[in-house]
Amino acid sequence: MPHIVRLPVEHEQILATLQVFFSRILQQTQVDAMLAPVHLPMKHVVMPSLVADPGKMTGADPLSPSFPMNSAKLVSRLTRRSGRGRFAVVLRPCEIRAFVELVKLKQGRMDKVFIIGLDCLGAFSNTAYSKFAGECGRDATTRFCNHVLFGGRDALDGFDLASACRCCEHFVPHGADLHIQLYGGNVRKEILIRCESDQGSAMADALKLEEAADPQDRAMVVNDLLNVRKAARDRMYANTATVVDSIEKLTRYLADCVNCFNCRVACPVCYCRECVFMTDVFDHDPDRYLGWAERKGMVKMPTDTVFYHLTRMAHMSTACVGCGQCTNACPNDIPVVELFRLVAHRTQVAFDYPAGKDVGDRPPLAEFRESEYTEVVGL
Numbered sequence: 407m408p409h410i411v412r413l414p415v416e417h418e419q420i421l422a423t424l425q426v427f428f429s430r431i432l433q434q435t436q437v438d439a440m441l442a443p444v445h446l447p448m449k450h451v452v453m454p455s456l457v458a459d460p461g462k463m464t465g466a467d468p469l470s471p472s473f474p475m476n477s478a479k480l481v482s483r484l485t486r487r488s489g490r491g492r493f494a495v496v497l498r499p500c501e502i503r504a505f506v507e508l509v510k511l512k513q514g515r516m517d518k519v520f521i522i523g524l525d526c527l528g529a530f531s532n533t534a535y536s537k538f539a540g541e542c543g544r545d546a547t548t549r550f551c552n553h554v555l556f557g558g559r560d561a562l563d564g565f566d567l568a569s570a571c572r573c574c575e576h577f578v579p580h581g582a583d584l585h586i587q588l589y590g591g592n593v594r595k596e597i598l599i600r601c602e603s604d605q606g607s608a609m610a611d612a613l614k615l616e617e618a619a620d621p622q623d624r625a626m627v628v629n630d631l632l633n634v635r636k637a638a639r640d641r642m643y644a645n646t647a648t649v650v651d652s653i654e655k656l657t658r659y660l661a662d663c664v665n666c667f668n669c670r671v672a673c674p675v676c677y678c679r680e681c682v683f684m685t686d687v688f689d690h691d692p693d694r695y696l697g698w699a700e701r702k703g704m705v706k707m708p709t710d711t712v713f714y715h716l717t718r719m720a721h722m723s724t725a726c727v728g729c730g731q732c733t734n735a736c737p738n739d740i741p742v743v744e745l746f747r748l749v750a751h752r753t754q755v756a757f758d759y760p761a762g763k764d765v766g767d768r769p770p771l772a773e774f775r776e777s778e779y780t781e782v783v784g785l
Contacts, residue, residue, distance in 0.1 A: 409607065411615035413597040420593055421469055421547055424586070427597075427613075429463040431494055435612050437520060438491035441480060442466045450539035450546070454480055456493075468496050469588075470547045471538065473529035473568070476674035476729045478504035482514040494520040498529075499579040500729040503762020504674035506581055507725040510769055513677050520605055523579025525588040527554045528571035532734055538565045555593060559634065570730025570743045573639040575632055580763065584609060589631065590624025643751060646744045656712060659745065662738040663711040669742050670718065672735035675725040675761075683714055715742075719749045724770050726750035727762050 415423045431437050444455035445465040452472035457463060478501050484493050497505070502523055508514045527550070530538055539546045541563070553562045566572070579585055583606035587598045598618055601607040650656045667683065670676050682688070688710055698705040728750065732742040754761060757770035 408600055408602050410618045410620055411599050411601065411610045412618035413599065413615065415593065415595055415597060418594040420551060420597065421467060423597060424468060425463050425466050428457075428466050428496070429460040430613055431609070432457070432460040432463070435609060436492055437494040440494040440496065441477065441484065442496040443468050443470060443472065445470075450536070450543070456484075466496075467547055468524055468586075469527060469551050470535075471528065471530045471550045471565075471567075472532075472535045473498070473729075473731075473734070474532055475672065476504055476731050477501045478508055478514075478674040479677075481505050481519060482508045482677075485515040485519050486513055489518075492518055492520065494522060496522045496524070497579070497582070498526045498729075499523060499576050500526075500574070500727045500762075501674070502579055502581050503576065503727040504725075504729060506762040506765050507675045507727070507769075508677060509765050510767075510772075511675075511677060511725075516765065520584075520609070521582045522584045522586065523582030524586040525579070526571075526574070526577040527551065527588065528567040528574070528577070530565055531568045534565050534568075538563070555588060559631075568730050568734065569642070569741065570728055570733065570747070573635060573642045573747070574728060575635045575639060576728075577631065577635070578628060581765070582606075587620075587624065590627040591621035639747075642744055643748050646741075646748045650745060650748070653712075660712055660715055660740060662740050663715070664738065665708040665711055665714060666737060667714075668735035668737065669732035672731040673718075673722065674729060674731065675727070676718070676722055682717070683710070715745070719746060722746075723750040723753040724757060724759055725761050726754075 413423055413427055428440060428442060432440060439456050439458040441454055441456050442463075443452045443466065444457065444462070445452055445467055447465075451474075452467050452470045453474060454477045457466070477495070477497055481493075481495050481497070481501075482505065484495075502521060505514055509516055529535070538550075542549055550562065578589075583601075583603045585600040585602050587600060591598055596618070598621070599610070599615065601610050650659050665683070667681070670681060690709070695705065695707075695709070698709070723746065726746050728743065728747045730743040732746060733740070733744075736742055750761070759767065759770050
C-alpha cells in the first residue's frame with residue numbers, strides 16, 4: 407500500500423534538500439550509482455550523469471528546466487544486459503513512460519533499476535534554456551521553481567515552456583518506486599515522497615524517513631493544472647489537424663525537413679540499431695533521381711522526407727510518449743512533436759493503448775484481439 411514520507415527543508419532550499427537526499431541514497435542503501443541530471447562544471451549545462459560518488463551530488467539538479475535528451479535510452483543501456491551493481495535513476499514522467507515501452511520491446515529491464523520520479527515542472531527548449539541559464543547563472547533553477555510553484559503559469563522573463571510541456575497531461579509520474587511530490591503542500595518547509603512499491607518503502611525505511619500525510623490541497627492543485635494542460639493539448643490537436651489533413655498540407659508542413667534524422671536519434675522509443683532509411687533501400691542510383699526529375703519536371707532534394715516521417719509514425723506512434731525531443735532536436739524548427747502527438751493520440755485511442763502506462767500491457771502490434779477480427783476481414 408503506498409504511503410507518504412517527508413523530507414524536512416531547511417532555509418527553503420528545495421534543491422539542496424534533494425541533493426542531500428540523493429547523496430544519502432548512495433551512502434546508506436544498496437544503490438551503487440545514480441543516473442540524475444547534473445550541472446557540468448564547464449558550462450551552464452545540465453546533462454544526465456551516472457554518479458557513484460555521493461560528494462558529486464552537490465551538482466545534481468532534477469528541477470532544472472533543462473531537458474537536453476530523454477534519459478530512457480540511457481537507462482536502457484544500463485539495464486539491457488546483465489552486470490554487477492544496482493542503479494537508481496531520477497526521471498521525468500515522460501522518461502519513465504518511455505522506459506516502460508523499451509522494457510516491453512526487450513530493450514531494458516526493471517529488476518536492476520530503482521526509479522525515482524518527480525512531479526514535472528516542465529522544461530524549456532534547448533536553445534531557450536541556454537539563453538535563460540546564461541542570463542540567470544546559478545539562480546536559474548531557483549527562479550524557475552519559484553515561478554512555477556509559487557508564481558504563475560505565464561512565461562518567465564519571456565521564456566515559455568516547450569510546446570510539448572505546455573500540452574502534457576502526464577506531469578505526475580506513474581511507475582516510480584519513489585514519487586517526489588512538488589505540487590500541493592508547502593515544499594519550502596517539507597518535500598513529501600510517495601512510496602509506490604515495496605522497493606520504495608524499503609528505501610524509505612533504510613533512510614529512516616518520517617511518515618506524513620498527503621496535503622489536502624494536492625488533488626485540487628494537480629487537477630487544476632491537468633485541466634489547463636488538457637485544454638492546451640486539445641487546441642494543439644485541432645490546430646495541427648487542420649494543417650496536415652491532406653498530402654499537400656503535410657508536404658508543406660514538412661517542407662523544411664533535410665533528412666538529418668535527428669528526430670529519430672532523439673526519440674527515446676526509436677530503438678532500431680539500423681534504420682531502413684540509412685540502408686541501401688534509400689540509396690538511390692543517379693539514374694533514378696534523373697528519371698524522377700524528367701517525369702515531374704522537378705524533384706525536391708533530398709527525397710523521401712515525407713515518406714520518412716510517415717514511416718516513423720507508422721512504426722512508433724503506439725509507443726510515443728510526447729516528450730518533445732523530436733522537435734528539440736530539429737535544426738529547422740519543424741514542430742514534429744505536434745504532428746506525432748496528434749497521430750499517436752489517434753493510434754493509441756484506436757487500440758485503447760496508453761503508451762508507457764503499465765509494463766504488463768502488450769504493444770498493440772504484438773497481439774491480436776478477437777474483437778478486431780471483423781475490422782480486419784471486413785465482415
